[in-house]
Amino acid sequence: MPIRIYALAKELQVDSKQLVDICNRAGVTGKGSALASLDDDELVKVKAFLNKDSGGDGGSRGSQSRSSTTDEPIRPERPSQPAKPSRIRTLGGPAKPRSREDEEQPADEVEATDMPVATETEAPSIDSSDEAAPEIISAEAPSAPGDSQDTADDTEQPSAESAESDPPAEQPVHKDAPIRGIRRGDYIAIGSQRKVRTLGGGGAKKQDDDREKPKPKPKKVGPSVKIAKLPTAPAPKPQAETKEPAAQKPIMQLPKEAIKGAKKGQKAPLEEFTKLHEKKRKSKDRKSVAEIDEPTELREDDDAATKVARKKGKSTGMAGMAGSRDARTQGRKRTKSISTDGDSDDLRRGRRPRPRRDKSSSKVSTAAPRKTDVALELPCSLREFSEASGLPVQAVQRTLMSYGQMVTINAMLDAETAELLAAEHGIDLNIKTPESIEDTLIAEIEDMVDDPDQLSERPPVVTFLGHVDHGKTSLLDKIIGLDVVSGEAGGITQHIRAYIVDKGEKQIAFVDTPGHEAFTEMRARGANVTDIAVLIVAADDGIMPQTEEAISHAKAANVPIIVALNKMDVPGANPEKALQQLSQHGLLPAEWGGDVEVVKTSAITGEGVDTLLETILLTSEIHEYTANPSRNAVGVCLEAEQESDRGVLAKLIVNNGSLKVGDVVVCGSTYGRVKAMYDTLNPRKRLDVAPPSTPVNVTGFDEAPAAGEKFYVLEDIADAREIAEMRASRSREQHLGGHTVKVSFEDFQARLQSGNLAGDDAGIVYLNIILRADTRGSIEAIQKELDKLDHPEVKVRVMQATVGGVTVADVTLASASDAVIVAFNVIPDEAARSLADDRGVEVRRYNIIYKVTEDIKLLLEGQLRPESRITELGRALVQRTFSISRIGTIAGCRVLGGIIERNCRIRVNRDGRGIGEYGLDSLKREKDDVKEVREGYECGIKLVGFNDIKDGDILEAFKVEEFARTLDS
Numbered sequence: 001m002p003i004r005i006y007a008l009a010k011e012l013q014v015d016s017k018q019l020v021d022i023c024n025r026a027g028v029t030g031k032g033s034a035l036a037s038l039d040d041d042e043l044v045k046v047k048a049f050l051n052k053d054s055g056g057d058g059g060s061r062g063s064q065s066r067s068s069t070t071d072e073p074i075r076p077e078r079p080s081q082p083a084k085p086s087r088i089r090t091l092g093g094p095a096k097p098r099s100r101e102d103e104e105q106p107a108d109e110v111e112a113t114d115m116p117v118a119t120e121t122e123a124p125s126i127d128s129s130d131e132a133a134p135e136i137i138s139a140e141a142p143s144a145p146g147d148s149q150d151t152a153d154d155t156e157q158p159s160a161e162s163a164e165s166d167p168p169a170e171q172p173v174h175k176d177a178p179i180r181g182i183r184r185g186d187y188i189a190i191g192s193q194r195k196v197r198t199l200g201g202g203g204a205k206k207q208d209d210d211r212e213k214p215k216p217k218p219k220k221v222g223p224s225v226k227i228a229k230l231p232t233a234p235a236p237k238p239q240a241e242t243k244e245p246a247a248q249k250p251i252m253q254l255p256k257e258a259i260k261g262a263k264k265g266q267k268a269p270l271e272e273f274t275k276l277h278e279k280k281r282k283s284k285d286r287k288s289v290a291e292i293d294e295p296t297e298l299r300e301d302d303d304a305a306t307k308v309a310r311k312k313g314k315s316t317g318m319a320g321m322a323g324s325r326d327a328r329t330q331g332r333k334r335t336k337s338i339s340t341d342g343d344s345d346d347l348r349r350g351r352r353p354r355p356r357r358d359k360s361s362s363k364v365s366t367a368a369p370r371k372t373d374v375a376l377e378l379p380c381s382l383r384e385f386s387e388a389s390g391l392p393v394q395a396v397q398r399t400l401m402s403y404g405q406m407v408t409i410n411a412m413l414d415a416e417t418a419e420l421l422a423a424e425h426g427i428d429l430n431i432k433t434p435e436s437i438e439d440t441l442i443a444e445i446e447d448m449v450d451d452p453d454q455l456s457e458r459p460p461v462v463t464f465l466g467h468v469d470h471g472k473t474s475l476l477d478k479i480i481g482l483d484v485v486s487g488e489a490g491g492i493t494q495h496i497r498a499y500i501v502d503k504g505e506k507q508i509a510f511v512d513t514p515g516h517e518a519f520t521e522m523r524a525r526g527a528n529v530t531d532i533a534v535l536i537v538a539a540d541d542g543i544m545p546q547t548e549e550a551i552s553h554a555k556a557a558n559v560p561i562i563v564a565l566n567k568m569d570v571p572g573a574n575p576e577k578a579l580q581q582l583s584q585h586g587l588l589p590a591e592w593g594g595d596v597e598v599v600k601t602s603a604i605t606g607e608g609v610d611t612l613l614e615t616i617l618l619t620s621e622i623h624e625y626t627a628n629p630s631r632n633a634v635g636v637c638l639e640a641e642q643e644s645d646r647g648v649l650a651k652l653i654v655n656n657g658s659l660k661v662g663d664v665v666v667c668g669s670t671y672g673r674v675k676a677m678y679d680t681l682n683p684r685k686r687l688d689v690a691p692p693s694t695p696v697n698v699t700g701f702d703e704a705p706a707a708g709e710k711f712y713v714l715e716d717i718a719d720a721r722e723i724a725e726m727r728a729s730r731s732r733e734q735h736l737g738g739h740t741v742k743v744s745f746e747d748f749q750a751r752l753q754s755g756n757l758a759g760d761d762a763g764i765v766y767l768n769i770i771l772r773a774d775t776r777g778s779i780e781a782i783q784k785e786l787d788k789l790d791h792p793e794v795k796v797r798v799m800q801a802t803v804g805g806v807t808v809a810d811v812t813l814a815s816a817s818d819a820v821i822v823a824f825n826v827i828p829d830e831a832a833r834s835l836a837d838d839r840g841v842e843v844r845r846y847n848i849i850y851k852v853t854e855d856i857k858l859l860l861e862g863q864l865r866p867e868s869r870i871t872e873l874g875r876a877l878v879q880r881t882f883s884i885s886r887i888g889t890i891a892g893c894r895v896l897g898g899i900i901e902r903n904c905r906i907r908v909n910r911d912g913r914g915i916g917e918y919g920l921d922s923l924k925r926e927k928d929d930v931k932e933v934r935e936g937y938e939c940g941i942k943l944v945g946f947n948d949i950k951d952g953d954i955l956e957a958f959k960v961e962e963f964a965r966t967l968d969s
């Protein structure tokens with residue numbers, strides 16, 4: 001009876017993937033997936049292989065047979081090099097397995113042998129010939145006594161093949177035997193996880209260990225040196241506690257230009273300003289401060305103070321004292337009328353700081369040692385900035401003063417000002433935003449690790465994906481026993497459907513998606529709900545554009561993919577072609593030796609539906625999806641709508657935990673208390689609890705949450721409100737700040753011009769379009785026309801083309817993929833219109849097909865970079881040059897041929913070489929400006945930005961003309 005590889009793996013207690021590998025090694029081919037089955041013959045073959053592999057070497061190894069028995073989990077060896085097991089060989093004779101005596105040989109003894117060792121680093125350079133090869137033993141490094149036996153065991157695990165080729169076990173290992181080089185077959189496969197160690201087994205290892213273990217150093221005996229005690233520095237005097245000045249409320253705002261400039265790293269305006277400021281101060285200092293001989297408390301990075309200190313140094317000694325008296329007298333005279341209120345001002349004005357001032361200055365010495373890396377939580381006060389950065393308050397104040405800001409120590413700094421200050425003082429500022437309730441509560445939930453004891457199996461969440469009309473809805477209908485497809489407007493799925501259904505003892509949660517929108521949105525929010533993706537491919541159509549997209553989505557979601565090759569009952573079904581296409585897209589079918597299960601189905605006849613379900617359940621079993629039903633629920637909103645009678649009805653799917661009526665939920669920028677929960681299959685059936693993987697319709701939200709938003713259950717409704725409001729205001733700010741504005745035609749134009757639109761590797765710029773039309777025929781016609789707009793530089797990419805009005809889902813997709821929506825003979829519904837306004841998505845409406853293509857063609861053509869063509873005009877010889885101050889060099893020329901025109905460009909040639917191209921600044925005949933000068937005439941030419949013109953230079957006049965291009969050119 002056939003048995004699945006997965007089941008056999010379970011029975012043998014090995015990993016399914018490894019067993020797939022073992023099957024291949026055993027010669028049972030075409031088993032690429034754990035879901036593949038083995039018939040009786042194959043099973044015997046695999047088991048025989050396993051027995052041979054695990055037990056076969058026992059006999060040949062004698063006393064050193066593997067310690068593992070068949071009851072133990074099978075550890076497949078070196079899957080990448082099954083035919084090349086590691087060997088133990090001694091030089092000068094056939095390889096000999098080591099006897100127990102050898103293994104038990106004391107480490108010291110082994111160490112004592114003078115046998116050369118082959119180390120891991122030597123391995124690559126060792127000769128691959130059989131003879132004269134040094135021995136290499138692969139083993140796990142033993143770490144405890146007794147491990148040496150294990151090591152020996154491990155070294156002796158060649159496959160049956162190698163066992164046969166190995167010499168008899170009786171032959172002892174000769175310690176003194178010369179050693180041969182490593183053979184290619186001796187190389188240890190990466191998968192074996194073993195290390196190559198030197199010959200000598202435990203002994204060599206011990207040697208290593210000995211080397212690793214630092215021996216206790218003998219105590220040094222010798223003359224002891226007595227070192228004198230370091231003088232202890234006097235403790236700094238505690239600074240007098242001072243009262244803080246009253247807080248100043250306004251937040252400083254620096255001139256915008258200064259901030260912008262400084263952020264861009266342009267220091268010029270600031271430097272100009274600072275220089276001017278410094279200059280003024282220096283001149284003052286020079287006049288008055290030199291005489292001051294009293295210590296000041298100004299810090300060393302205070303430029304003015306440093307200068308003061310320097311000058312002070314000069315005036316020390318008797319002469320200095322004599323000089324300083326005069327200077328003081330002079331200074332007093334000069335500063336008589338100046339009144340100041342700060343020490344530094346006193347200093348600058350040449351006044352001796354009074355004791356009172358000394359006291360007050362200590363209150364600003366809050367700065368810690370200067371730092372270059374500062375973490376700061378904003379907004380912060382100037383004092384806090386100073387403390388964090390180690391900059392003196394005065395230095396910070398002075399910097400701000402240079403920006404025209406007079407601030408006190410308690411003034412609050414905003415982020416921009418702090419950044420500016422950091423840039424000015426060469427500090428790396430790391431702005432920390434204060435933790436919000438959202439950060440703490442949500443992060444806490446996200447980081448919550450479930451107790452393994454509380455985890456239990458949960459149903460898999462399976463998403464049906466695929467090209468439009470390939471039968472997603474019909475298949476799901478068939479599985480559930482519903483008939484949704486006949487009720488769908490235009491036969492198109494417009495909404496996400498999600499159901500949990502019983503299949504035998506198990507349950508499966510199904511999600512049917514309209515196109516790929518749900519995946520896009522959910523991936524964008526990092527909230528993928530799917531465990532397994534079922535890709536529906538119509539056997540008659542094969543892989544279509546949206547199938548490709550679905551494949552990308554499923555691959556990006558990193559979930560197992562099962563393919564349902566549907567419509568097998570249709571006469572034109574070509575499963576072989578579809579399988580071929582699937583493998584071309586990286587999905588190698590299991591029947592072709594790959595790992596993707598492909599189930600042939602028909603939603604009409606029911607063929608393969610049971611196999612599909614079985615495959616889903618088996619895949620789920622392999623992956624063991626678990627959840628903790630006893631914790632608060634977390635999950636994702638699949639869809640939400642406003643109902644006239646029940647208010648907001650949100651379709652949620654629970655990822656983990658259990659959602660209960662009465663729970664406080666926050667989901668994106670909405671929140672509420674779960675008023676009621678309804679079954680998604682039976683909309684009127686109420687539920688009290690929704691365990692993991694259950695989709696439910698929930699009422700109680702204040703507003704409709706967005707699809708793809710994660711929901712969390714909180715303890716307190718006030719917290720939920722605060723988080724929701726915070727998110728709503730942040731999204732409003734972003735919207736007002738233009739962060740969410742998506743591509744419009746004009747925007748596309750602007751971005752093209754600025755070269756800002758993302759292109760692919762080849763530099764092609766794409767205009768993404770979502771096409772909505774009244775009929776499939778219209779779609780086909782428009783697509784055919786758009787296909788004609790082919791150009792190597794600019795292309796149209798139709799992301800999605802579906803029948804029906806523009807929906808919220810289209811707008812969401814357009815917003816997520818920077819696309820423009822083209823609505824042909826259809827209109828957006830109210831929700832879509834308002835969302836499009838909200839997100840800045842452009843919806844273009846048409847009712848004539850050629851207008852669509854005309855519009856897009858014009859747009860693309862208009863944006864093709866114009867073609868530049870150069871027209872040669874004439875040549876002139878420079879006969880004389882005149883240098884005029886304030887104007888530059890004028891070249892007196894004679895036109896040798898052609899014509900020189902006023903707005904042309906000039907190529908300057910000297911000694912037969914071109915030295916540059918410049919614009920023509922002025923063209924004169926006599927003293928008059930002229931439009932042109934013809935051959936044979938003389939003229940004066942002044943070039944833009946080039947005065948190094950010389951007699952004898954040849955000037956070539958030319959003009960560059962730009963020509964518009966078309967998509968056809």
Ligand SMILES: Nc1nc2c(ncn2[C@@H]2O[C@H](COP(=O)(O)OP(=O)(O)OP(=O)(O)O)[C@@H](O)[C@H]2O)c(=O)[nH]1
Binds near residue numbers: 493602603
């Ligand atoms: N003969 C045949 N027709 C099928 C089969 N599966 C689906 N169909 C038909 O194909 C059409 C489209 O089926 P849907 O189930 O709506 O396809 P879908 O992939 O859900 O399409 P969207 O919802 O638009 O994405 C319907 O007319 C179905 O009756 C099948 O296995 N065999």
